[in-house]
Amino acid sequence: MGFDYAIVHLKYTIPPAVLLTWLYRPFFYSLDAYKVVYLISVALVSTIPWDSYLIRTGIWSYPSHVIIGPKLFDIPIEEVFFFVVQTYNTSLLYLLLSRPTFQPVYLSAERGASHSRWRSSRLVGQAFLLAVIAWGWRCIKDDSLGTYTGLILIWAGPFLLLLWTLAYQFILALPLTNTALPILLPTLYLWIVDTLALRRGTWVINTGTKYGVHLWDGLEIEEALFFLLTNALIVCGQVAFDNALAVLHTFPTLFADPSLLPSPATLMRALLTPCSKYNNARLTGLDEAVRRLKRKSRSFYLASATFPGPLRADLLLLYSFCRVADDLVDNASSADEARDWIAKLRKFLNNVYSDTASESAIHHQVCAEFPLAMQSALLQLPTAKLSPQPLEDLLRGFEMDLAFEDEPLIKTAEDLRVYSERVAGTVAQMCIQLIFYWYPSILPAEEQSAIIAAGNNMGVALQYVNIARDIAVDAHIGRVYLPLNWLSEAGLSYDDVLKNPKQSQIETLREHLLSDAFSLHEKAKDAIEHLPVEARGPIRVAVESYMEIGRVLRQDGFKVKAGRATVPKSRRVMVAWRTLNR
Structure with a gap:
C-alpha cells in the first residue's frame, strides 16, 4: 500500500x-x-x-x-x-x-x-x-x-x-x-x-x-x-x-x-x-446578426457570449432587427423616406401578427420592399416568442426621432423618459420575454410583470447613458435630446448645443443625465435577481458593460473614438468577470 x-x-x-x-x-x-x-x-x-x-x-x-x-x-x-x-x-x-x-454560424447547408x-x-x-x-x-x-x-x-x-x-x-x-x-x-x-x-x-x-x-x-x-x-x-x-x-x-x-x-x-x-x-436562410440570418453586433456594439457583443445558446440566438436576432430598423430610419435621405421605412416596417409587423397573412405573403413583402442585406433581420425575428406591443412602441420611438425635423422634441424630462421607453425600454422588455420563453418562471404573473417593468426602467437608464455619450454626435445630425427646460436653466438654447456641443455647461447637463441613469439603474437592478438563474449573470453583464460607459464619462480625460467615449477592451472584460462572479 x-x-x-x-x-x-x-x-x-x-x-x-x-x-x-x-x-x-x-x-x-x-x-x-x-x-x-x-x-x-x-x-x-x-x-x-x-x-x-x-x-x-x-x-x-x-x-x-x-x-x-x-x-x-x-x-x-x-x-x-x-x-x-x-x-x-x-x-x-x-x-x-x-x-x-456562437457555434450555430459554423453550420453549413x-x-x-x-x-x-x-x-x-x-x-x-x-x-x-x-x-x-x-x-x-x-x-x-x-x-x-x-x-x-x-x-x-x-x-x-x-x-x-x-x-x-x-x-x-x-x-x-x-x-x-x-x-x-x-x-x-x-x-x-x-x-x-x-x-x-x-x-x-x-x-x-x-x-x-x-x-x-x-x-x-x-x-x-x-x-x-x-x-x-x-x-x-x-x-x-x-x-x-x-x-x-x-x-x-x-x-x-x-x-x-x-x-x-x-x-x-x-x-x-x-x-x-x-x-x-438545414435552413440556409436561418443560418444567413444568424451570421448577419453576429456580424452586426460585432460591428455596432462591442459591449453587447461581449455580453452575448455569457447567455445560454438558444437564448443567445434569439437575442442576436432581436438585436439584428432593432439595428436594421434603426439604420433604415436614421440613414434615410429625407424625413419622407424615413416615414416610408417606418410604414413598411409597421406593415411587416402587422402581417406577422395577423391571422390572415400567409408566410409566403410576408416573405414576398420583405423581399419586395427591403434591401437584400437587411431582409434576413426581418424574416428571422423571433416574433412567435414576442408580443407585438413593444415592437409597435419601438416604431413610435422612431417616429419621435423624425419630429426633430419640425421642432425640438424633448422639452421636459418626462418627454425624454417617454422617448427612452420607446426606443430602449421596449428592447429590454422583449429581452425579458425571450428569457421567460426559454426558461419559464414559476413566479406569479404580477411579479413577472413587475420584472418586465423594472426591465423597462433599466432600458431607460441605458438609453440615458447612450444619450450622454452621444451629445456631440447627435448635434452633428441636428438633434439634441437634452430637455429644453434643462438647457434654459443652464443658460443655453437648442441652437447653442448644435453649434458647440462641447461647452462647459453641457458637461453639467451630461452629469445630470448620468445621475438620473444611475438612479434608475440602482432601483431596477435588484429585479435581475428574480430572473431565471440561467439569465441573471448574463443580464448583469449586459447592463454593467453598458453602464461602464457612463462611469467612463464621469472621468476626466476619457478617450473618444468617432465622437464617442469608449471603454477599453480589457476594462470591459474585467467588468464582465466581476459582474459574473458577484
Missing part, C-alpha cells in the same frame, strides 16, 4: 480541476453539467474494459507500493479517478475556450460546390482513420514491440472515426481555439505529468510491448500518443455534442420545441440530420 499515485492527483490533476471550475463557475449551467457528466460516463464505460485488459495481459502495471489498494476490474481506483479527472479538466477547458464562439468539398473532407478523414485502425491491428497481430501502440490505436481509432463521421463539419469549421487548443494544452501538461510519474515508477510500461522510443527523456512515445488521442476524443466528443445542440436549437422546423437537456437519442437524431435539410 502506498500513496504515490494519489499524490500525483493531489499535486497535478486536482489543482487544475479546481482552477478550471472556479474560472467556469459563472457559466456552469445545467446543460454544461449534463455535457460533462455525459462525457465522463462515456469515458468510463469505454476505457475501463480496455485498461483492464492491458493490466491483465501485462502491458502495463502499478507496483503495489505506489497505490492505495482498492481496484475495479484490476484497475487501481486512482487510475479510474484519472479517467474522470482528465475528462473533466479537458471538457472544462473546451467549454471555457469555446464560450465566446452543404449545397452546390460546397457539398463536394465537405464530402471530400469527410472521406479523406475516414480513410485516414481506417488506415490508422488497420495499422494498429497489424501491430497487435505481429505481437511485437508495437503491441501497446496497436492497442491504443484500435481502441481510440473507432471512436474517433465515429465522431469524425458525425461531426466532421463542425470539427473542421470551428476556430482552432475551440478544437486544437483544448487538445494541445492538456496534452502537453499531461505529457509533463506522465514524465514525472514514469521516472518515479508510479506506473510502468513493460518491455517487449513498446518501441523504446522517447518523445523526450522519460516520456515513452506510446504514452505521448495515448494522451494526445484521449484528449482528442474528449474534445471531439464535446464538439459533436455542441454540433447536435446547434442543429436542435437552430432549426425549429426540424426539431420543434427541443428540450434544453436533450436525450442521447435526440442528440444522435440531430447529428444524423442531413446537412441538405
